[in-house]
Amino acid sequence: MADDGLSALRASLAERLNALREVPVGELPPALLDVVVQRFAVSSQELVLVLPRVWEQLRHEEGGAGRPIPYWARPWPSGLALAASLVDEPVRRSHPPPRVLELGCGLGAPSVVAARSGAAVLATDGAADAVAFAAHALALNEVVADVAVVDWAAHGEALVELGPFDVVLAADVLYTRANVETALRLWPRLLGESGVLRLADPQRAGTRDFLAAARGTFSVVSQRQDDGVALHVLRPLRGGGA
Ligand SMILES: C[S@@+](CC[C@H](N)C(=O)[O-])C[C@H]1O[C@@H](n2cnc3c(N)ncnc32)[C@H](O)[C@@H]1O
Structure with a gap:
């Protein structure tokens, strides 16, 4: 530049x-x-x-x-891996456009790719600085999306009211016990019945615990990459699971 x-x-x-x-x-x-x-x-x-x-x-x-x-201020391997997975398996196009929520977006790479594929994207992070940088990334990539400062622990109910979303994205955000516990309570409520949660993670213990507990309400398909990042696709079980 x-x-x-x-x-x-x-x-x-x-x-x-x-x-x-x-x-x-x-x-x-x-x-x-x-x-x-x-x-x-x-x-x-x-x-x-x-x-x-x-x-x-x-x-x-x-x-x-x-x-x-x-x-928020580094391009983590998980964020780039989630962005790449959205290139390889784009959010399905529909009318109206699918609603995509990114949690803990950091610099915003997955949101840029999702917005490019025509989705209506809301990129969020609990760190206000991150949201400013993500907004500039979206503009530099010439795509349109909304951004908001959202700590899902503090503003979870407000997010639920904005939903349901067709796709929820999160890369490397389950690194604290508090995040895992809040995610287990909140994230299922953000998705519609045919929604999908796409996670990328450097195989942290918190994500292992999240997935173990989430199997009661979601089907889980996981894929490990050579760079140590794992991609997880979760879909709500019909009837809310066992
Ligand atoms: C390791 S960074 C990953 C950033 C980005 N997703 C990536 O992969 O490059 C974790 C991000 O999650 C955000 N975060 C952590 N806990 C959060 C919470 N409870 N609510 C919202 N954002 C949170 C942090 O501010 C940070 O941007």
Whole structure:
């Protein structure tokens, strides 16, 4: 991207991040605005993401300010794997377009691919910064989607009211016990009867526990990849399972 394009992108991000964080201009951590635009190959497609250039520096600055670790700010293998799986097996087209919800979207790669295939996408993350970056990624890839700051533990009922969704996407989000427990309670309520939950995960213990408990309400098809990421496709069992 040319220097003037990058400057405009930084200015736009700064404006959005200032509004979301409700801090005066100039109080954002420098590493948050030291961004790059990178190309990623996801199966047969290419997409661009905007991300902080040095994640460790952002983590350092956020830690110094007493803020959480910015897990959202890296392109994790699971997010890219989920995006690639959406290229290989796109969300089925329909009229009206299928409704897709991404939880913990981070930089937004799966949402970009789902929006490209014509779905009505809502990309969400509990970290407001993530949502600003995902919104810019969607724009850079010239696709239209909605974004929202949503922590599913805090705003679960509001999400249920927005549903049901045809497809729920989540990549590498089951890394805390609290997330697993909330997901087990909430996620089945986000999907319609013929909905599908598509998860990607680096085979964390939390996901193993989630899947073991979810088998009572979902059919589960899992596929392990060479890079250590596993893709799981869950569909509600008719009648709600045993
Ligand atoms: C390891 S990162 C993965 C980001 C992205 N999905 C990817 O694979 O590149 C985990 C993401 O989940 C988000 N997250 C974790 N717990 C969440 C919750 N309860 N509600 C919403 N987002 C959450 C974090 O903010 C972060 O963006």
